[in-house]
Amino acid sequence: MKTALLIVDMVRDFTDPNGLVFYPENRKILPEIKEVLELCRSKNCLIVYLQHCNRAGKFDKKAATMRPNCIEGTFGVEIDPMLETKPEDYIIQKRRYSGFFGTDLDLVLRENNIENLIVVGTKTNCCIRATVTDAFYYNYEPYVVRECVATNSETVNEVHLSDIDKYLGHVVNKEELKNMFLQGEL
Template sequence: MNNTALIIVDMVKDFTDPEGLVFYPQNLEILPRIKQVLDECRKHNMLVIFLRHSNRKDKFDKNLVNMRPNCIEGTGGDEIDPMLTVDPVKDYVIKKRRYSGFVGTDLDMVLRENKIQNVILVGTKTNCCIRATVTDAYYLDYTPIVVSDCVATNDETVNQVHLTDIKKYLGKVITSQELFDLLDKGEMV
């Protein structure tokens, strides 16, 4: 049985669409590579989980107090980018309201029920949602693997600082090509 899952973090329209409320051009750059990773992971029958940042419309959310409103239910901004197709039978879509995909969600339960040990992470923002999810995955005894050319934030220096910290303290950092090579050798599953 496959013990590795792909987690796609917050690749929703507010982050990926130029008309989105918190759009970063870097997300358009990584989107095609994330699509390639998604396709390759599916070829290897890997569990795919989409984390979907989604704030409740017209309800208080402490997370939005210090930031621009974004990813509000019903606005379309919290919809997964159409380049990344969701398989409604096999994939999980987990809504989240905090940086970490583990806080207030059933992500840990889904991973444990599927006997997952390794989590491959791609998406946005390296310094917030990627970092928080990696940290919690580490504390929950998963092995986080961040695909460096499939994560981004709005500042490349900040992106690199967080990737360096993740590699040093929390998990592995590899490129998409390194991931593909490992998958082809059967070393990830």
């Protein structure tokens, strides 16, 4: 196994209509992500959930400038139930946009001999891009699945996907991803 699936911030504050910072685009991509999750499970990929989580009652400079969201101990930090976690999956909490910053994500990936990262989730312009940028810097090969990322503006989404594809990794659709598995590229 040399490939991991990173599911970025698909937590209830972002995906649930009752979430503190919900937007419909996240709900729309959940079934697409579930399909990719099932494909990756069938190919024995390492599954890593990145879980945005702010500390309750503690100062955080980034969190202080935004609407409250993803507060530890609330339903808002729970992984959306449509994406079933399994005991062998990793759930890595993060407090910044990149899944690598201040976490043990790189260590987990290296311990599992990961080279390729399939990246799905939210927000393309913040957490997806920051995580992909750091993956590039750490010499991983990132693949962002087009139908499985979102932000609250389709134009912003496309601009960041274009930059990712040009400078940081690859943007593929689900069919291309399936073919890459079939051809043994992942």
